[in-house]
Amino acid sequence: MATGSSGSARRPRRRPPAITVLRVGHRPGRDPRLTTHLALAARALGAERMYLHPPDEAVAATLHGVVERWGGTFEVVGAPSWQRVLREHPGPVVHLTMYGLPLERLAPRLARERSLLVVVGGAKVPAPLYRAATYNVAVAHQPHSEVAALAVLLARLRGVPGPGAPAGARARIVPRAHGKKVVASAGGVGGRR
Ligand code: SAM
Numbered sequence: 001m002a003t004g005s006s007g008s009a010r011r012p013r014r015r016p017p018a019i020t021v022l023r024v025g026h027r028p029g030r031d032p033r034l035t036t037h038l039a040l041a042a043r044a045l046g047a048e049r050m051y052l053h054p055p056d057e058a059v060a061a062t063l064h065g066v067v068e069r070w071g072g073t074f075e076v077v078g079a080p081s082w083q084r085v086l087r088e089h090p091g092p093v094v095h096l097t098m099y100g101l102p103l104e105r106l107a108p109r110l111a112r113e114r115s116l117l118v119v120v121g122g123a124k125v126p127a128p129l130y131r132a133a134t135y136n137v138a139v140a141h142q143p144h145s146e147v148a149a150l151a152v153l154l155a156r157l158r159g160v161p162g163p164g165a166p167a168g169a170r171a172r173i174v175p176r177a178h179g180k181k182v183v184a185s186a187g188g189v190g191g192r193r
Pocket of ligand 1: 095096097098099119120121122123124125137138139140141142143144145146147149
């Protein structure tokens, strides 16, 4: 049977990159729902943390409540300076913008990184951000939404999580063809990622 260095030898699966999100251009009090949805999508699709510039305690508190019930360690951290978040991040900075290079072209390279900082803008994006980014990346070259762009990037680089609760969950969804079923979770031990 072919083993060893032949083509049938299996390579260990590479770990997907750890992803931190930085949201710039948030307008506290004006669009809490959009930024909250961005954070919810980031958490559900496997990001570890979201820095929020400017800080907004209301969004951070909402996500804290979600994590208490549904598990995991995701957090929203206020960032008075987005430049500082970029300076202190140990890996490449990926800025999502419709003007960037196609995600499909860059995805294989990004997937090999250990840690990415993914930056999404709001209505206005500071010009220096385009220069400060390691990669400016487009998810289709049409205007759409920061939530959509982030979700597609996370799904492309990390896959879409299946059923199962993250560690620490108090509740877990049982998938059903119709209706809703939520059960108390035993802390999510053995759950997904
Ligand atoms: N003119 C902005 C731009 O540079 O993409 C559009 C602002 S849009 C309302 C808010 C954010 O959504 C952008 O800063 C970007 O992060 C994200 N976004 C929108 N369309 C995108 C696309 N096609 N590809 C990647 N990101 C996109």
